[in-house]
Amino acid sequence: MRRRLIIMLLTTLIVFQSGCYDRMDLEDATLTLMLGLDVDDKDNLIVYASSPVFSKEAKEKSERFSVKTSTIRQSRNRLDAMETGLTVAGKVQIIILSKRLLQHPDWFSFLDVMFRDAKFTVNARVVALDGDVSEVFSYYPKDKPRLSLHLMGLIDTANQRNITVKTSVQELHRQMYEKGMTPSLTLMKKEKEMAIKGTALLDEKGKYATMVRLKENVLLELVQRGVRGEMSLTIPIHEKEKKKGLVKPRLSFFVKKASTKIKPTYDGNRFHFDVKMKINVGISERLFSFDVKKEHKQLEKIIGDEMKKEIEGLLKKCQKHKVDPVGFGIYARAYQYEAYKQVENEWTNAFSQADIKVSVETIIKGNGIVK
Incomplete structure (x- = not known):
């Protein structure tokens, strides 16, 4: 009886044990990075x-192919016809979108498979490229x-310095469907490097x-998120008497x-x-x-004053091109809901006409280790 019970128990465990019907050996797969x-x-x-x-x-140590196709899912079959293994997209680390593609308003539909197919990663970094993707x-x-690791390192390092954003596939999806802000992507270019x-x-x-x-992105991050990572800025110092020479009057800090408070109001005509x-x-x-010790004020x-001038210039640039990467629409929705709902579907037009006033209070907390 004991032997029978053991056999029945083992049989039950084997029958109900979960398994992978679509299991694939690494030797038979092509891992798209x-x-x-x-x-x-x-x-x-x-x-x-x-x-x-x-x-x-x-x-x-890497194989690279390109195919002309109608959809990303359709491209998989054509890539499988050239690659040594079955194409697997679950390990994609970088997705590069050409500027030429981004100039089409309906390009985002191509990414549908990334959100619909559970095997597709949504943690890959999305990058805009100023140039031809074939050059990369x-x-x-x-x-x-390896190039994918090199590009990941470039993006992560630049993001830690706050000179660019780091947008994943999942974050891009959120930004595309968030009506109170507009999307932003890391911008790269192939020159010599x-x-x-x-x-x-x-x-x-x-x-x-x-x-x-690069510098404008530091200001953008400062308005949007405050201090995150290392933030370093260099500003020009305007002297009454311009001195000739190699060294220009500059101040780095x-x-x-940092703390940023954004207060939205609405007067019936604009925000x-x-x-x-x-x-x-x-x-x-x-x-x-x-x-500095005597005249720090x-x-x-x-x-x-210089920070205020540069931030106002950046925000005016955003208004001119009808983009809201900071998310002023989110503040408008939170504090002026009824007024925001009237322009919700045309928020960027309303934002371009908004009146934005910036005030910057600066406090010097350190002058370095030399006098």
């Missing part, structure tokens, strides 16, 4: 894929790690609108602490946003003569 989307002159979708090669005989996938840096150029700003339909450069910022800074570089005012 980098995916690229572009369009040709006739607006045909071109899908690029880069995968590692696990073979001692192979001279190149034909780039073989000899002094860099791959380089971060700033942040691409998309309009409410996802169409490429404009870009913000770290943002140690008004009062942006109040309080920033603690530590001076890291000073290329002009100044007695004057220097604080100089920093505050």
